[in-house]
Amino acid sequence: MQRELRCTAVHYYYLLKEDDEDQQKIWSLLTSEKQAPQEPAMSLGLTQDANEPASRCRIIQRAAGEDVDYCLLVLPDLTAIEAIYKSSDAAEPESMWRELLARVDADRARVKKAGATIFGETTLLAAGVADGSDPTAILNSILDGRVVTSDLDPETFGENAALAHMLEHGHRGRDYYALETDNVDLFLSGAFPRMDAMVKKLGRVASHFGHQRRTIVEQRNDIDRQVSALLHQEVVSSASEATGTLELEQRITGLSRMFGILATDSLMVRQAEDRIALETGQLESALTDLLGVRAEARDEIGRHYLDVFKSDLEAASSEARRLDFSRGNAQAAIEVVRTQVELLRAGEEAAIQEQSKQLLSRSLVLQKERLSLQVAAGFVEFVLVFYYVLKSWEGIAGVVTVEHNSPVLLLLIIGGFSASAAVGTHFLAQALHKQTWKNLGLWLSVTVLALSFSAMVILTIVNK
Amino acid sequence: MDVIKLMEKAIENEREAYNMYLEGAGAAEDPETRSIFEQLAKWEREHERILLDRLATLKLIRGSG
Numbered sequence: 001m002q003r004e005l006r007c008t009a010v011h012y013y014y015l016l017k018e019d020d021e022d023q024q025k026i027w028s029l030l031t032s033e034k035q036a037p038q039e040p041a042m043s044l045g046l047t048q049d050a051n052e053p054a055s056r057c058r059i060i061q062r063a064a065g066e067d068v069d070y071c072l073l074v075l076p077d078l079t080a081i082e083a084i085y086k087s088s089d090a091a092e093p094e095s096m097w098r099e100l101l102a103r104v105d106a107d108r109a110r111v112k113k114a115g116a117t118i119f120g121e122t123t124l125l126a127a128g129v130a131d132g133s134d135p136t137a138i139l140n141s142i143l144d145g146r147v148v149t150s151d152l153d154p155e156t157f158g159e160n161a162a163l164a165h166m167l168e169h170g171h172r173g174r175d176y177y178a179l180e181t182d183n184v185d186l187f188l189s190g191a192f193p194r195m196d197a198m199v200k201k202l203g204r205v206a207s208h209f210g211h212q213r214r215t216i217v218e219q220r221n222d223i224d225r226q227v228s229a230l231l232h233q234e235v236v237s238s239a240s241e242a243t244g245t246l247e248l249e250q251r252i253t254g255l256s257r258m259f260g261i262l263a264t265d266s267l268m269v270r271q272a273e274d275r276i277a278l279e280t281g282q283l284e285s286a287l288t289d290l291l292g293v294r295a296e297a298r299d300e301i302g303r304h305y306l307d308v309f310k311s312d313l314e315a316a317s318s319e320a321r322r323l324d325f326s327r328g329n330a331q332a333a334i335e336v337v338r339t340q341v342e343l344l345r346a347g348e349e350a351a352i353q354e355q356s357k358q359l360l361s362r363s364l365v366l367q368k369e370r371l372s373l374q375v376a377a378g379f380v381e382f383v384l385v386f387y388y389v390l391k392s393w394e395g396i397a398g399v400v401t402v403e404h405n406s407p408v409l410l411l412l413i414i415g416g417f418s419a420s421a422a423v424g425t426h427f428l429a430q431a432l433h434k435q436t437w438k439n440l441g442l443w444l445s446v447t448v449l450a451l452s453f454s455a456m457v458i459l460t461i462v463n464k
Numbered sequence: 465m466d467v468i469k470l471m472e473k474a475i476e477n478e479r480e481a482y483n484m485y486l487e488g489a490g491a492a493e494d495p496e497t498r499s500i501f502e503q504l505a506k507w508e509r510e511h512e513r514i515l516l517d518r519l520a521t522l523k524l525i526r527g528s529g
Contacts, residue, residue, distance in 0.1 A: 016520055016523055016524060016527070017527065018523060018527065077524060077527065078524075117516060117520065119520050119524075201524060204517070204520070204521040204524065205521065205524070205525060207521070208518065208521040208522070208525065211518075275525070
């Protein structure tokens with residue numbers, strides 16, 4: 001199908017693929033009154049390779065009226081509604097362009113009123129190379145901005161075909177292009193929206209990662225400050241001398257947390273870097289398709305966008321390097337504090353060992369003193385038991401009966417009784433403490449005690 | 465909570481705030497109060513726009529992974 005080439009204004013509404021409702025809303029709003037549906041079976045794109053469907057731009061719906069056509073396009077990541085406004089041949093070029101732009105803006109106002117979420121918009125003024133209606137000049141006259149121009153591939157778009165882009169014009173979310181080509185069909189519903197959608201998408205993705213990077217930079221600066229202050233405190237200043245192990249361990253926990261944040265941030269920045277690199281590569285390839293690869297050709301548009309996105313890429317790479325450096329610092333700080341903890345622990349261990357040694361020697365002295373006291377107490381106990389056993393025996397059996405025995409035998413019997421009583425007490429205490437009756441000393445003492453007592457009883461009976 | 469749901473909730477909050485300030489402006493008894501409410505409503509509209517932009521980008525990034 002050949003479209004009217006003379007003075008055409010095209011407006012693209014880009015939407016997320018998942019925003020079906022908004023897409024239908026805008027489509028119905030634009031096409032409801034005046035257009036009849038047309039055959040959608042048409043697929044355009046510079047890359048005609050069937051194995052590469054993602055790079056294609058497909059028209060899935062069309063509606064045509066007297067002076068405006070609408071196409072619903074499916075792009076790799078977005079959908080686009082393309083509104084093509086045709087001029088009336090009779091009008092003078094500048095007023096014709098202005099009239100076309102007024103129609104674009106009237107439709108935009110209706111769409112805006114419907115409250116749909118639009119991802120991005122582009123207005124393109126297209127004219128045939130030989131028309132002499134200079135769409136770039138009209139862009140210059142209505143917008144205040146810098147124009148960059150690229151020569152289009154002559155094999156695809158005809159001789160002297162060029163695309164101009166208005167930069168820094170202050171219309172947020174809306175781009176302006178001017179086109180001069182003799183093959184407008186292929187350009188409008190195929191190569192151009194594909195490239196434009198890529199630029200818009202990459203612009204938003206780079207901006208999103210830029211915001212993310214700014215937050216990461218703030219976080220990294222904050223961590224760098226904390227790590228630097230801590231290293232200063234630990235290494236240079238003597239203020240940490242009084243710091244205890246517990247406090248240092250808390251510092252290690254804090255530093256480990258910072259290290260974790262830096263590692264996560266680094267991962268995010270690297271993912272962003274990969275993403276921007278991948279999409280910049282895709283854009284570069286789309287631009288090559290559009291503009292061709294001719295050394296003599298102007299390519300200010302491609303250079304501008306590739307410079308912008310490569311600068312984003314460089315910023316991401318540089319931030320990833322800084323994050324690695326900060327992570328290294330945090331790691332070093334952890335090592336410094338850990339070494340301090342180890343030194344402190346070694347000192348504490350030495351002090352504990354010294355204290356243990358002192359306690360041990362004190363305990364040895366006490367043990368010696370306790371032994372002396374035990375011997376003294378045993379001796380006193382022996383004397384007391386000896387005396388009271390003798391007196392008790394004399395009291396019970398009578399002094400004469402007791403004295404009838406030889407003094408050596410008495411000494412042996414009462415001495416044996418007293419000694420076994422004194423020693424037996426010690427063994428009894430030991431058995432009670434250990435909660436076991438398996439104590440040889442105890443049973444020997446009891447035996448001697450029983451034998452001595454039996455001897456006293458037998459001698460009393462015999463002497464009576 | 466998923467970040468997309470969180471952002472949708474935030475957008476909803478911005479809209480509610482916008483409507484509230486707009487009602488405030490409508491009910492204002494003096495021009496100064498009305499002007500303050502209108503300024504606040506404008507800010508909420510701008511916040512909503514920023515959030516909508518970020519939400520769309522996030523959906524795009526996640527969608528085309």
